[in-house]
Amino acid sequence: MIVAIDGPAGSGKSSIAKLLANELGYYFLNTGSFYRAITRAQLDMGKDPLDRESVLETAKNIDISVLDGNICIDGKDVENVLHGPDIDQFVSPVSSDPRVRDIVNAKVRELAKGMDIVTEGRDTTTVVFPDAECKFYFDATPEIRAQRRIKQHPEGQSYEEVLKAIIERDNNDKNKPVGALKIAEDAIYLDTSVLTIKQVCEKVIMVVRAKKLH
Numbered sequence: 001m002i003v004a005i006d007g008p009a010g011s012g013k014s015s016i017a018k019l020l021a022n023e024l025g026y027y028f029l030n031t032g033s034f035y036r037a038i039t040r041a042q043l044d045m046g047k048d049p050l051d052r053e054s055v056l057e058t059a060k061n062i063d064i065s066v067l068d069g070n071i072c073i074d075g076k077d078v079e080n081v082l083h084g085p086d087i088d089q090f091v092s093p094v095s096s097d098p099r100v101r102d103i104v105n106a107k108v109r110e111l112a113k114g115m116d117i118v119t120e121g122r123d124t125t126t127v128v129f130p131d132a133e134c135k136f137y138f139d140a141t142p143e144i145r146a147q148r149r150i151k152q153h154p155e156g157q158s159y160e161e162v163l164k165a166i167i168e169r170d171n172n173d174k175n176k177p178v179g180a181l182k183i184a185e186d187a188i189y190l191d192t193s194v195l196t197i198k199q200v201c202e203k204v205i206m207v208v209r210a211k212k213l214h
Contacts, residue, residue: 001026001116001117001133001134001208001211001212002112002116002117002119002129002131002132002133002134003020003024003026003117003118003119003132003133003134003136003204003208004119004120004124004125004128004129004132004134004135004136005017005118005119005120005121005124005125005135005136005137005138006120006121006122006123006124006125006126006135006136006137006138006181006183006184006187007120007122007136007137007138007139007181008122008139008140008145008166008169008170008173008181009088009145009149009166009169009170009173010140010144010145010146010148010149010166011138011139011140011145011192012138012140012148012192012197012200013120013121013138014030014032014120015197016138016192016197016200016201016204017030017118017119017120018069018118019197019201020118020201020204020205020208021069021117021118023201023205024116024118024205024208025116026115026116026117026118027069027115027116027117027118028069028117028118028119029066029069029108029111029112029117029118029119029120030069030071030119030120030121031104031105031108031119031120031121031122031124031128032091032095032120032121032122033071033079033082034064034071034104034107034108035091035094035095035100035104036071036082036083036087036091037062037064037071037073037078037082038055038058038059038062038064038094038100038104039087039090039091039094040073040078040081040082040087041058041062041073042054042055042058042090042094043086043087043090045058049090049093049094050090050093052097055094055097055100056097056099056100059099059100059103059104060103062074063075064107066111083152083153084153084156085153085156085157088165088169089165092169092172092173093172095122095176096172096176096177096178098177098178101127101178105127105128108128109128109129112129119132122173122181123180123181123182125137125184125187126182126184130184133211134204134207134208134211135184135186135187135188136187136188136189136190136204136207137183137184137187137188137189137190138190138192138200139189139190139191139192139193140191140192140193141193142163142166142167142170143163144193145166146159146162146163146166147159149162149166150162188207190203190204
């Protein structure tokens with residue numbers, strides 16, 4: 001079974017998806033982290049993350065794998081360096097290239113074959129896994145999402161800077177020509193603004209278990 005979760009940055013996708021995978025005994029797969037890994041590799045090599053041809057070459061040449069739910073580049077765990085402001089600044093344009101998306105989607109689908117997985121990203125239910133048995137769209141107000149980001153990464157940017165970046169990113173993600181953020185027709189919409197992680201997990205698990213019974 002594939003449990004696919006979409007939604008904007010800071011809506012709780014990653015935290016909840018990891019917990020869900022653990023509760024259900026499923027494999028956790030974060031599709032957005034693949035684009036973050038490509039961005040990380042591009043920056044670490046001193047290459048311009050806005051140079052589409054250079055980014056494409058990086059996407060083709062690095063080996064991205066998953067170990068215990070963590071993203072690895074060429075066998076090295078890089079999960080803890082994928083969520084800083086330097087990555088946040090460039091991951092949206094990196095992921096906007098249809099050619100890069102094709103590479104990532106093929107890799108993700110290959111990893112998911114024959115497995116029970118919980119997966120999340122910005123077009124997971126609409127493009128990557130359109131036939132997923134369970135689809136969810138998590139949402140929250142930009143203000144709540146900015147507060148969550150500040151709690152996760154208190155160093156560096158101010159609340160106002162984070163809020164502005166989130167609003168800009170939402171606009172970019174929703175207007176991409178390929179892989180745009182949108183709600184799948186058969187996805188269950190959940191506003192996580194005033195819900196705890198536990199409450200969201202309980203709602204999702206109820207749906208997943210009901211699907212399995214059928």
